[in-house]
Structure formats: C-alpha cells, structure tokens
Amino acid sequence: MKRLKISHILNNKDFVYALSLFVFIAFISISFYELSKTEVTVVQEGETMTVRTHAKTVGDVLNELAIEVGEHDELSHEVNELVNRDITIEHTIAKEVVVSIDGDDQTYYTTSDTVGDFLQEQDIEMKKHDHMSLADSTEIKDNLEIDIEKAFQVTINDAGEKEKIWTTGGTVKELLADHDVKLAKLDRVKPKKSTKVKEDTSINITRVEKITDVVEEEQDYSVVKKNDDSLEKGTEEVVSEGESGLIEKHYEVVLENGEEVSRELIEEEVKKESQEKVVAVGTKVEQPKQTATPAASNEQSSKSSNTNNTAKSEPKTETVSRGSEEKEGKTLYMKATAYNWDCASCDGRGLTATGYDLKNNPEGVVAVDPSVIPLGSKVWVEGYGYAIARDTGGNIKGNKIDLHMSSQQKAQNYGTKTVQVKIIE
Template identity: 50%
Template sequence: MKLISQLLSAFRTKSVIYAASVAVLLLAGIFTFQVTKAQVSVNANGETTTVRTHADTVGDVLEELNIELGEYDKLSHDPDDKLTSGMEINYTKAIDVVITTDGDDKTYYTTAETVGDVLEENNIDISEHDQVTPALSESVSEGLQVDIAKAFQVTVDDGGEKEKYWTVGTTVEDLLKQEKIELGELDRVNMKLEDEVSKDAPIEITRVEKVTDIVKEKTDYSIVTRQDDNLAKGKEEVVSSGEEGLVAKHFEVTLENGKEVDRKLIKEEVEKESEQRIVAVGTKVEKPAVTTTAATSSSDTVSRGGDGNGSSKTYYMHATAYSASCSGCSGVTATGINLKDNPNAKVIAVDPNVIPLGSKVWVEGYGTAIAGDTGGNVSGNRIDVHVSSPSEAHRFGSKKVKVKVLD
C-alpha cells in the first residue's frame, strides 16, 4: 500500500510540472504573437484609427477595417505596399460633384478640397470674365452643384463709337448699367432693354439731341413813292434811303449721333424793323407832257428820255416772284425759254402792252433780265421775277421796285 501511495504521489507531481510547462509554452506563444503584430495608423476621411495587425499589405489592413477602395478614392500608399510598424496610411473617399457649364450637366468624382481644385484636376479652364457659383475657394461636399457661366463679348455701338464688353449673359439694361452706359431721355436703342444679350446681336445706341439754332436774316425794305409838285415831271429824288430790317429765326434742330436730321422753325423775332425807302416823284409840268403808252400811268413813270441811240423808260412797278417748279407750271415761258433747264435765268413776266416781250430790263434788287414771259395776274404796272425755287420766291415777297427798260 505504501508503494502505491508513493507512485501516485510521483505521478501527480509530474502532471503538475507538465501542465505548468504547457501553460508557460502557451503564454510564450501568445506573447510572441502579440509582439510580432505591426502597429499602424489609418486616417480615413479625417478620423484616425491605430491598429495592431499581422496583415501583410496596406490593402489587407483596409480590408480588415472594412474600407472598400473605390476607383476615384485617394490613398497615400499603393494597396500592395508591405505593411511596416509605425506606418501612417491616409485614405479619402471620393465624393460626387455636379458641374453645369452653360446648361450642360456633368458629374465628377473627386477628393479635392475646394471648387477651384475640382476644376483644376479636371482641366476645366476658367477665364477672369467667367462666373462660377459657388466661389472657387468654397469647400466641396457630397452632391455639390457648381454652375459655370462662360463669358462672351458683345459689341456696343454708342453713337458711332464701337466697343466690346464681356458678359455672362444678361439683359441689355443690366449690361448698360454694368458698364455705366447711361441713356438720355431721347436716346434710342435698337433692342428692348429687357431683351437677353447675344454675342451675335450688337447693341446700337442712337444719341438724340435737340438744340436751338438762331439764324439772323435781313429783311428788304419797301419802296414808297410820293408825288412832289415842286419837282419837274420826270425827275425823282430820294427822300429817305431806307434800311434793311433784321429777323431772328429760332429753329429746333434734331441731332442724331451729332448729325442734323430735322429742323423746325419754332418762332421769329423782329430785332430791327426795316425802314421804308421814300422816293419823291416830280409832277411839276414845265412843258407839255409826252404822251406814253395807254397802259402806263404818269404816276408810275419816273423818267423817259433818249441817249442818242434810242430811248429808255423807268417805272415803279409792283413785283412778285415765281419759280418754274410751281404746281402746274410747264417751265417754258411765252417766248420759249425753258426755265427748268435754266433755273438761274433772269427772266421777268410782263404786260406786253407796257413792256414789250424780248426787252432787256433792269429791276431794282433783282438785276438785269429779259422780259420773256407773261402771266394771268401780270397786267399794267405789275411784273413777276423768276427765281430758282419756291422758298426763294417766298423770301422775295411782294414789293414795289424800280424797273428800267434798257432797250
């Protein structure tokens, strides 16, 4: 029995030693397993995680952390790089950004931090005149919408001066305000202010201005004859020489881009009245008067005499003016002179019973002319003088003038 007890005791001791040995070996293995793990830091989208791992590669660590590497994601190391203790791994997941350029949408995946960085990495060129919303310095976020309005040039013709301006597409009114181009009350634009601008449609501004132009014109004096029985018949004497008057005509002138396009007479002001020319006509009869043509009254005949080669007569006659361009006028005189072909011809219409047709005459204020026409209203001591235009005829008016028959 004693021997059996000794054997049992010895067996128990060996078992304890063996168990202890196994335990020591297990602890040593566990210690060795833990010690041989690599310690790495993984920064994923701004959050850092420190792990101890037996993984062989960077890709294995990401897999252990359930990080799925996408096509556009950013990783500081190649996924096949060997893992080393103390390694810092940075991972950024790509987000989608929608960029709209002049209405055309396109989605980009990026890990860039700002809008400007996104445009740069995708080779999207932006000029200084383009408009980008949000600003280039703005941070990107998932699903960010970026709008790009590409600038173009518009030609503005401002009163004949052309200049090009950059714009991203706006109304005519907004472009003019942007470039500080002001419109006057009368100015015109070839487009509506609310119209959208286009690079193919120039903006034309017509600068309209109304100014007053004052033109001063001389007015003829009238001639008055007075019978004077102290002067011999056939004699004349100027009592008052007469003086021209002065009229100021006020015109409203419309200018477009500096050029006159319209002129309207708005008022006339007499600055100086004309003074009559007074001529005394002698009626004193010193010898029997010479009988004249029946149609000529003695009060209208100033003188009659001879110069050795013929005779001449001087009359005071009522004169008006006419032109060949009047309504219904043929332009051909009673003696066959074509006044439309000769608008500056000096021709007067006479009563042939007083001044024979074809006579050469001198008319005060008109000059030397030919008595080459007749007229329905021309009879007795009345004449019509031919001028080049109706406006000139209007200016001539109606007056009494001295008329000399030269031959």
C-alpha cells in the same frame, strides 16, 4: 492504506504540473502569435489609426477594418500589395463636384483639396475675363457646386465710336452699367435694354440732343408809289428810302450724333420794324402854248419845248443794294476742345499734320477728322470764327474738332463745348 494516500498525492502533483505546462505553452503560443503580427498605420480623411495584423495584403487590412474603397477614391497602395512592417496606408474618399459652365452641368469626383487644384486636375481652363462663383482657395466638400461663366466680346457703337468689351452675359442695361456707359434722357440704344447679350450682339447708341438755334433774318421793306402832280408824267422821285427790318427766330434743333436731323420754329420776335420806301410818280402833263408867231418862231419854240420836255421826261433811276450772303455748305454740331502747339504730348516743333507753322501763325487753325471735314477746308466755328482745317489728332475722331489757341492757358480755359460748325468751302 498509507500507500494509497501517497499515490493519490503524486497523481495530484502530476495534474498540476501538466496544467502549468499547458498554460505556459499557451502563453508562449499567444505571445508568439501576437509578436508575429505586423504593425500597420491607416490614415483616412485626416484621422490616423494603428493596428497589428496578420493580414498579408493591403486589401486584407482594409477588409479587417471594414473600409470600403470607392471607384473614385484615392489609395496610397495597390490592394494586392503585400503588407510589410511599418507600412502606412492612406485612403482619401472622393467627393462629388457639380460644375456648371454657361448653364451646362457636369458631375465630377475628385480628391483634390481646393477648387484651384480641382480645375487643374480636370484641365478646366479659366481665362482672364471668365467668372467663377468660388475662389480658387475654396475647400472642396462633398456635393460642391461651381458655376463658371465664359467671357465673350460684344461691340458697342457709341455715336460712331466702336469699342469691343468683354462680358459674361446679362442684359444690355447691365452691360452698359458695368462699363460705366451712361445714357442721357433722349439717347437711344438698340437692341433694347432688357435684351440678353450674346457673342454676336452689337449695341448701337444714338446720342440725341435738343438745342435752341437763334437766327436773325432780314425782313424786306415794301415799296409804296404815290402819284405826284407836281412831277412831269413818266418821272419818279424817291421821297423816303426804305429800310430792312430784323426778325429773330428761335428754332428747336434735334441733333443725332452731332448732326442736325430736324428743325422746328418755336418762337419769332421782331427786333426791328422795316420802313417802307416811298416813291413819287409824276402825273403832270404840259399843255402846248397857242401863239401867232411866225413859223420859224413856232419851230424854234417847238424845238425848245421838245428839248425841255425830253429833259423832264427822262426817268430817274436808283440802285438799291440788298447785300449778299456768303455761300455756306454743310452745318454740323460738334464737340469742341482746344490745344496749343506747346503741349506736353506735342513734338515741340509747332508743325501741323499738313506742315503748317503754328509757332508763327497761331490763329485760325483747327484740327479735324479728315473723314468728316477734309484737310484744307475753310470753316466757321461758333465762338472762334473762321479757320482752316490744317491739323489732325489721335483723339479727334468723328464729330469732334480741336481749336488751336495762342497759349496753353487759353486752351486749358476753353474746356469742352458743343458748337455749330459751318463748312464754307
């Protein structure tokens, strides 16, 4: 009985030893298994995670982490690339971006960080005058919408002065407001303000003004003839001279782009009444005298009488000078400015475009647009007088005129005015 007990004890020791050995081997195996794993760093959307894995490829690592790589996503390594120690896998998820260019939508997928980077990536060119709804620095987010309006040129013809401006669209009214083009109450614009502008749109502005033109007109006098029996028949004698009257007429004048298009009489006032001319007309008839004188005496008397009658019967004549008006040509209403040869932008020599010396002859010279008033023309300018078109200017285009003054101070004081200009010859 004692021997069996010892044997039983020995068997228990063997079991414990075997169990300990199994546990040790298992621990060593597990430790070796864990130590044989590769440490991998995965970065996704700015978040970093570190894992230990027996995965052989990048694709295996992503599968273990249940990371799905989309068609447009960006991956730092190929999926079949072998995993090595200390590898870092970066995964950037592509975001959907909708770009609308002049109303034409197109969908893109991008991994760019900002709108500016995205445009460069997709080779979308933004020119100087184009307009975009977002700034270049705007962060790209999923389902981002970007509106782009491409700029084009439109021609504005303002009273004959043409200018090309850049715009991205809108109405005529909005375009004029954006470029600080102001319209007066009577001005007209075509096409109408509500019209949407396009690349081939031409905007025409007609500047309309209403002014009052006061004209003094001479009123002819009437001639009254009265019979006078104290004068020999067939003779006339001026009793009182006639005198012309003066009428002041007020016209409402409509100007379009500086040129007169209509004139309407709105008021008439007699400033001076005319005085009639009175002429006496002779009605007296001489009766022949009856005498018994000899024939010679009668003949002499008859000759004397005929001589006297002839002298009396010669009519008196008069010449009334009614005056004459200087022949005038085309009349314009123009915007007038003034200058002096000694200005900051002048050459200092005092010579006009035609070689005229303004230093020694400062009066009666105007600068014009030769296509409107030919050089050398004689003109009359309201408030300035008669002058000769001897000069031109870079800013004198269309219905504009520049009046030469004898000093720089006078030129500055003149300012800008709308005046009547008559082309004499």
